[in-house]
Amino acid sequence: MRASRLLSLLLLLQTRGRMTATEIADELEVSVRTVYRDVEALSAAGVPVYADRGPLGGYRLLDGYRTRLNGLTVEEASSLFLAGLPGPAAELGLADFAAAAELKLLAALPPEPRSYAARMRERFHLDVPGWYRGAEETPFLMEVAEAAWEERVLRLRYRRWGPTEVERLLHPYGLVLKGGSWYLAAACSGTVRTYRVSRIIEAEVLSERFERPQDFDLAAFWREFAAEFASRMYTAEAVVRLAPGAEDLFRFTVGQDVVDKALAGGLPEPGGWTRLTLPIESVTHARWLFLRMGALVEVLEPAELRALMAEAVADLSRLYGTAPEDDSGAAAHGP
Secondary structure, eight states, X not given: OHHHHHHHHXXXXXXXXXXXXXXXXXXXXXXXXXXXXXXXXXHHTTOOEEEEOSXXXXXXXXXXXXXXXXXXXXHHHHHHTTSOOHHHHHHTTOHHHHHHHHHHHHHHSOHHHHHHHHHHHHHOOOOOSOTTOOOOOOTTHHHHHHHHHHTEEEEEEEEOSSSOEEEEEEEEEEEEEETTEEEEEEXXXXXXXXXXXXXXXXXXXXXXXOOOOXXXXXXXXXXXXXXXXXXHHOOEEEEEEEOTTOHHHHHHHHOHHHHHHHXXXXXXXXXXXXXXXXXXXXHHHHHHHHHTTGGGEEEEEOHHHHHHHHHHHHHHHHHHSSOOBOTTSXXXXXX
16 A cells, blocks of 8 residues: 555656645645655655755655656556547547557556556447537647647637637637537636637637646636536426336436436326426427427426427427328328
């Protein structure tokens, strides 16, 4: 246990540079006193760990010191071959580098982890885009990635929802791949916003540089954005009756998380039906979703949504209530 922790401490200092005892303790989930003891143990073992005092101080390794130990277990090494995501790597222009890194990692592993990792790659494949949709066209992804990597200002022309086009000067902080779509997190006029890369019409990486905030955490920003987006997306509620046995279809149609939460608070009704209250984006969007369920869902509230459903059903009845017309305009009749 301690040997593993000492190796983790050594690799932390090797990859991150100077770190305070508190930062190390938080990373390793131990006390600061334990960090002090572990640093002394590394020093006693001949590892050149130095302590810099002062407000900007901390522990660091002697400049140029590297350990060739990687400390990878069989499972850890194997997991790296699932994290490669060859599609996104190719989109970023890193396919050759990713393949070379994978080859070097295989060569560096002992026989057992190497064979285990090879089997992992042979038996598992990650396909990022969802069903019934291909990967989005992102002709300017390379420019966006370059600007984010080199901390250069990005000028772009962007198509917002609808026909509106805007021009922006951005400080790109990072890229996120979500459900097969790339999103850019970038500061515009001091506010960090998100931009769907497939909606970029033109992009130019300028020579002007910007300073990326050291405390900006891309993963934390995305989590907060996703949570806020979900809260803004659902603006109303609907009360419906769901037919018995239609739960899986309803999950597929409306969304698993939304339906599961609604089912947890659902009320049983006669005939095996269930009364549910669930969030909706709008009455027009909900009408489109619920119509896909046919007679397996009955909308009870709000009244506006129920009226829209009734109107759609009446239109369908008029459309399908008569025989189709032939090319001459007369109704076609069978023998």
